Amino acid sequence: MRMSSPSSRRKSGWVVGHVAGAPVIVAPSWLLAVGVLTFLYADTARALTGLSGSAVYVVALSFVVLLFASVFLHELAHGLVARSRGQQPREFVLTLWGGHTSFDAVSATPATSALISVAGPVVNLVLAAAFFVPLRLDLLEPHTVLWALMWSGAAANGFVGLFNLVPALPLDGGRVLEAIVWATSRDRLRGTIVAGWCGRVFAVGFVAWALLASTGDGGEPDFFLVAWCAIIGAFLWSGASAAIKNAHVVRRVDGVTLSSVARRAVTVGASDSVAHAGAVAATGGAQEVVVLSPDGRPAAYVDRAAAAAVPAEVAGTTPVTAVSVPLPVGASVDGQLSGRALVDDVGRATRYSPVVAVLVDGRVIGLIRATDVIAALRP
Structure with a gap:
């Protein structure tokens, strides 16, 4: 879940509606994400509910739909806060990696950038609390489908909210760090470069953590966990590197006289x-x-x-x-x-x-x- 810079190109996909004056687009890769996540969550759904057969996949699919609904609310929060600050969202896109929101212009001030960035993770943390309250108060029968969905919703939203607050681009926390450096140095591009390098360090650290976690007990490494974390790490590295490169390009453009x-x-x-x-x-x-x-x-x-x-x-x-x-x-x-x-x-x-x-x-x-x-x- 990330915000993107202004761009004249609209993402390909299916327009499923309009919110806040911007189209909601479902990218073709989203279908792949739904299929993969449904398959991956099946074992967890089986353990949480005790179900078997096709019912497990129905529960797993329900969780994935719930997850992407949370992702959409995350992106919608970015867009609504941006609009309230005079920055029009251009599109909301759901993709293989969750989603992103793009705008017609960059934020005018560090405060605006930080508020827009933090809005998405805050929504996820609020949703995590809302899902967790019924579990905490024992309002639901354990190991029922509704209980499993509540548990999954709390865990997923808590993870997404906290993960996106990591101060590293291309995550939302990276935009907050960028805004802090921008405000203190009066140089937005310096903020982008600092947050981008933090993103690179975090990407490497994330993959290293996966390697250590999978072999910490001295047993065989969990190759699936390592592979999945490596893909995420590559995504983070690519996003951070693109931000750094773009900042250097913008600085060179601004320096042309x-x-x-x-x-x-x-x-x-x-x-x-x-x-x-x-x-x-x-x-x-x-x-x-x-x-x-x-x-x-x-x-x-x-x-x-x-x-x-x-x-x-x-x-x-x-x-x-x-x-x-x-x-x-x-x-x-x-x-x-x-x-x-x-x-x-x-x-x-x-x-x-x-x-x-x-x-x-x-x-x-x-x-x-x-x-x-x-x-x-x-x-």
């Missing part, structure tokens, strides 16, 4: 010569030359290799357009942008050309090549 990706440019007219363009560039200390159309629009840029190949004796009579590459309409970016806004604008402009002009108040001040932006975003 005009000075880091643009090359200074001067402008010349379409009727000017290659020699004149070179002289203007040298005088202005520029690396690039942009050719303007009669209406002042950046119409082309000079191919430096082609310009350098023009013999000096004919450079004064060779038109600059002979060594220029056209710039389509739209192949320009706003030179007053930085960070993600600049990267997004470059992404839009490079749909027209791999080289784009940088404009400030309609005046060309530089050129940006897509390859330079890609290089700036690499680790």
Whole structure:
């Protein structure tokens, strides 16, 4: 059970309803989870109820349905608290691993992030208490089907609630830790990286615990337990690593500035010569030359290799357009942008050309090549 970052892609699956303005989606992997968990819980259901035959699997299936109902309430709590804080949930998804809730935007403050994150586990702990009270007060006949479901509901919700509060990404407790570091350091990405590394440590520790627990009595290891915990550990490691990687990518994107990706440019007219363009560039200390159309629009840029190949004796009579590459309409970016806004604008402009002009108040001040932006975003 985890919250995911904003994404433009909707998960595949069956939409079974809408809550809080967002679709509830059942992923195909959920069916696999239902089948596997029903089979795994059959022995426990048999021990708790004394039933046999197909009745055991009916009880086991009832528990699995109850479990996923609790998971849905967990995710719904995330969404409702988020909506109350002005953050619209985009979808609730039930999957092989339980479920997750995604949003249209990231939390604006550490407090909002922490409240949204803790809401799910709190619901599970409240449900665990509600299931446990009738057992504690001996209101049910032991070893009946209802008693077994209550016992299972209390145990499952207690485990899910406490497990998700572990301060390690991708668990909800990891988001709470992220929010704490964010609030104290004023750096959200630092919080993500710290919580992500805690997630990696927890994933390794979880698998190590499974190995020790399965061989603690000196007997044969429980390979099923180890395998199951290894799968969960791999899931946790993958989620934590993805969070760390995304944080580093976001930090690099936020660090992109005009000075880091643009090359200074001067402008010349379409009727000017290659020699004149070179002289203007040298005088202005520029690396690039942009050719303007009669209406002042950046119409082309000079191919430096082609310009350098023009013999000096004919450079004064060779038109600059002979060594220029056209710039389509739209192949320009706003030179007053930085960070993600600049990267997004470059992404839009490079749909027209791999080289784009940088404009400030309609005046060309530089050129940006897509390859330079890609290089700036690499680790």
